[in-house]
Amino acid sequence: MEVNYMEExxxxxxxxxxxxxxxxxxxxxxxxxxxxxxxxVIGEGSHxxxxxxxxxxxxxxxxxxxxxxxxxxxxxxxxxxxxxxxNRKEVYITNIVKDRPPDNRDPLPEExxxxxxxxxxQIDIIQPKIIAxxxxxxxxxxxxxxxxxxxxxxxxxxxxxxFDAKASYGxxxxxxxxxxxxxxxxxxxxxxxxxxxxxxxxFYGK
Numbered sequence: 076m077e078v079n080y081m082e083e084x085x086x087x088x089x090x091x092x093x094x095x096x097x098x099x100x101x102x103x104x105x106x107x108x109x110x111x112x113x114x115x116v117i118g119e120g121s122h123x124x125x126x127x128x129x130x131x132x133x134x135x136x137x138x139x140x141x142x143x144x145x146x147x148x149x150x151x152x153x154x155x156x157x158x159x160x161x162n163r164k165e166v167y168i169t170n171i172v173k174d175r176p177p178d179n180r181d182p183l184p185e186e187x188x189x190x191x192x193x194x195x196x197q198i199d200i201i202q203p204k205i206i207a208x209x210x211x212x213x214x215x216x217x218x219x220x221x222x223x224x225x226x227x228x229x230x231x232x233x234x235x236x237x238f239d240a241k242a243s244y245g246x247x248x249x250x251x252x253x254x255x256x257x258x259x260x261x262x263x264x265x266x267x268x269x270x271x272x273x274x275x276x277x278f279y280g281k
Contacts, residue, residue: 085122088200092193093117096173102189104174114141118169118197125279126161127203128152129194130254131212132172132182143168144255151255151265152209158269159276167201169194171213182212191216202244205278210254217249235271237278248278 096115099105108115116133119142128144136146144152153163172182172190194216198206208214211230218227221240226233230251238249252272258265 085200089117089122089197092196092200096190096193099174099189102174102186104172104176104186107177108138108174111138113138113175115173116141116143116170116175117173117193118143118167120163120167121165122167122201124165124167124201124203126166126205126207126275127198127201128156128166128168128207128209129213129217130168130170130209132170132186133175134179135175138175143170147259148254148256151258151268155255155268155272159272159279161279167197167203169197171216187212187216195220199243202242203247205248205250205275207250207252207275209252210256214251218251221247221249223249234267235274237274250275250278 093115096117099115116137130144133143134146134148136149137143143149152168156163156166171194172186173193174190176182176186206217208217214230214233215227218224218238221238221242223238223240226238230253233251234253236251238251240247240249250271253264253268255268258268
């Protein structure tokens with residue numbers, strides 16, 4: 076039986092991240108997690124994914140299961156992914172913040188600061204060719220990380236646009252997208268979200 080050493084190495088490196096997040100006592104969200112007996116949400120999908128989706132932070136369903144985007148917004152994301160001929164197992168899905176903020180509030184700058192190094196490592200390990208951000212917090216973080224801050228505008232202005240950037244391992248595309256939860260509150264935007272996903276398909280070499 077042939078062993079894919081690269082896949083094995085990536086799996087081990089991602090497991091290390093999981094262990095570190097589980098024990099991240101310096102995070103204010105750690106205590107909230109322990110008190111509520113829920114899980115951190117590290118990410119899931121292919122460790123060799125060409126496309127990485129990055130959200131903001133886990134919600135109630137995600138913290139209860141340890142899986143990203145598994146509630147109503149997750150169903151929308153799954154539908155969008157499948158609309159371009161992919162499934163969730165072929166991509167990698169994660170968030171900047173790995174623990175749920177109380178009451179599903181927006182992540183605080185300090186929380187992004189504590190958790191973002193784990194995301195940076197996930198990107199370097201998986202080495203996606205396309206990074207699709209979901210929502211304004213991940214859009215802002217990823218675009219600033221890859222020196223695209225001069226291109227940064229409101230998500231309503233740049234959703235579905237493609238930005239060329241350079242990661243540690245080579246050239247990548249950054250594509251800001253609306254957060255899937257938007258479709259739950261503004262159904263009129265759902266058609267636009269499907270159009271934005273077609274942009275991903277045009278750059279995906281499947």
